[in-house]
Amino acid sequence: MANIHDNPTRDEWVRKIAGLKTLAEGHTFLKDFRAKHVSVFKTDFSLELDWLWIELKIEEKVAVLKQAEFNDTQLLNNCTCGAEAKKVAADAVAAMEACTDMYEAERIHINFRLACKPPVMPVNFFLDTDRQLGTKLMELRNTDYYALPLEELRKVRGVKVITLQ
Amino acid sequence: MAISAATKAATDALAVNRAPVSVGAQEVHRWMQSFTWDFEKNRTKYSTKYKMANDTKEQFKLIAKEYARMESVKDERQFGSLQDVLTRVDAANRVHPKWNESMKVISNFLEVGEYNAIAATGMLWDSATAPEQKNGYLGQVLDEIRHTNQCGYINYYFAKQGQDAAGHNDARRTRAIGPLWKGMKRVFSDGFISGDAVECSINLQLVGEACFTNPLIVAVTEWASANGDEMTPTVFLSIETDELRHMANGYQTVVSIANDEASSKYLNTDLNNAFWTQQKYFTPVLGMMFEYGSHFKVEPWVKTWNRWVYEDWGGIWIGRLGKYGVQSPASLRDAKKDAYWAHHDLFLIAYALWPTGFFRLTLPTAEEAEWYETNYPGWYDMYGKVYEEWRARGCEDPNSGFLPLQWFIENNHPIYIDRVSQVPFCPSYCKGASNLRVLEYNGKKHSFSDQWGERMWLSEPERYECQNIWEQYEGRELSEVIAEGHGVRSDGKTLISQPHTNKDGKLWTLDDIKKIGCVFADPLKAL
Secondary structure, eight states: OSSSOOOOHHHHHHHHHTTSSHHHHHHHHHHHHHHHHTTTTTTTOOOTTTTTHHHHHHHHHHHHHHHOOOOOHHHBOOOEEESSHHHHHHHHHHHHHHOOHHHHHHHHHHHHHHHHTTTSSOHHHHHHHHHHHHHHHHHHHHHTTTSHHHHHHHHTOEEEEEEEO | OOOHHHHHHHHHHHHHHHOOOOOOOOHHHHHHTTTOOOOHHHHHHHOOOOOOOOOOSSSOOHHHHHHHHHHHHHHHHHHHIIIIIOOOOTGGGGGGGGHHHHHHHHHHHHHHHHHHHHHHHHHHHOOOHHHHHHHHHHEEEEEEHHHHHHHHHHHHHHHHHHOOOTTTGGEEEEEEEETHHHHHHHIIHHHSSSSOOOHHIIIIIIIIIIITTTIIIIIIHHHHHHHTTTTHHHHHHHHHHHHHHOOOOOOHHHHHHHSSSSHHHHHHHHHHHHHHHHHHHHHHHHHHHHTTTTTOOOOOOHHHHHIIIOOOOOOOIIIGGGGGGGGTTHHHHHHHHHHHHHHHHHHHHHHGGGGGGOOOOOOOHHHHHHHHHHSSSTTIIIIIIHHHHHHHHTTTOSSSSOOOHHHHHHHHHOOOOOOOOOOOOOSSSSSOOOOEEEEETEEEEEEESSHHHHHHHHHOOOGOOOOHHHHTTOOOBHHHHHHTTTOTTTTTTTTSSSSSSTTTTTTHHHHHHHHHHHHHGEEEEEE
8 A cells, every 4th residue: 555655656766766877877866856856946846745755765876876986085075976075165155155135045055955965065065064054044044033024024035825814 | 127219209208298089079170170171263063153152151060970970879769769669559550541641742752852952962062162161061961861761761661560551652653643743843853953053052951941841840740749640750850950950051051152242133033933932832732731631630731831931931030141131032922822722722633633643632521621611711612512512422432433523624623733833723713822824935835823933934944844744644544544654552453542541441443443534634725
């Protein structure tokens, strides 16, 4: 019997993931999956109950492919697309440092996670970069927290009001 | 006999300057400070808007050896009482059956809180820069490990020695379907260990421990004693003796950031959000566990809440922090309004959803109904007569074919789940302050029950990405959901939860539920 843990959707994705043979394929597959199905910016809601599990399975496979193809130096210094992790991290931090708008900062941080969350970027770069981005985002979000009334805040966030009682 | 020159030299030296045979713990503490380890340049692994001062003091000044000696004595007393005298007098079987069920929730949930507090205080250890402050947090890490074991042990004890072990022994198996689990994880997990490290301290130490520890860990011992439970006071008061250190740590967290510029910008916002987060769950859930999970009543929850949350914490404790710029949370007034009816609203829903839980619930008796009406005038007209109707329709009897959830459906009272607190609410049938707000964002609908939570979500929606039980099981039949969510006992068919605690009453099985044909529907889909 299909249930939330074992179901045909997950089986289908397991088959797709098994077909990934190179790190380049795995990286692209993971990047595309995250853009479509992960985060509040997702564009496809068809995997609402399964995306987190499927993402985990893709990450597992990409990590295995990375281990097979990368040497020790690359494992510590390169993203799975081959880019230099130090530069990718520095670019994200510089973009955040220049940012003064909380909504833009939110995009920078969420997009960084979508693009770089391990196994894409080595954890030695990812975690500290994530800390720096998160700190700045929290500062921007919490400044003048109550400045806007809820009506204004809903507009700025871009939500549609379905009902208010 | 002649002695060697070396021995003589040593003997002469000792005669002048005797080696100490013992060292006072406080002396060791002072000696440790002289190391002046330079933590100032350390950077924490965790994000925070604040900078903690490098010279913050810690009030308890305990070193590990002194700490271990003290805690081992407490453990000996506690486990000695439990394993010797309380077992011999069969104490676990003298607990009122209703309270036995409450302890399934209280101890299992508190165990989750204590477990997350280990990580939270470890994070604070990493974030602080002052040696003494780190020492205080380290002591708390050790406390939380002890408390996690204690909470686990009390469930083990009840399961082994007492009545109806199901739910004491393996509550976590129902975590996907139980409607109280996700809200508990929101306060005890997310609140304690996610986001800004200092905000986590405010959630854990300044609100969770300084505000709700008294109702949670002290009041629970009064209710337990009144209902024949000698085990819980034995364990929980032993836990409580450590909580003072935690409150002091929370105080010192605020002291350490008092002169930081960030404090004036963020501290009161973080405190307000932390207070609302914690109270939104604890206020209704604790009130429900005490009043509806007991036979013998101590005092109305609203009085306990008013004394410890509103006056003691909101007035005195926060008042003492006023010199550091801390203000009583703006949401305290709304919380006070909710403290009167919120737990009554929640029990109505909890009873309706009983098959998804891991503990047994009981409808109020006539005597209890009188107590509710006396202490909460208007209770009968809103709740009492509904319980009478449910009882008349046979809600306790598996052959009745009636689940209280059907009453909500028949009367068009949809039950929503607040996206931020994860607490279920029924806006069309409640006396509490809940009011429905539904917003759609990027193609997904979200329901909220108050302005404070809505603002938290509007500020950081990615924090609250999840599926509630309606979204998760939309279109699924209830008995299938219970089976899938492991809500059955070891025979594979009898539900862990039951709508009564009657020893001779029939127990509901999956077949009884299946016959009713109850299908989960997401109320947001209808909007």
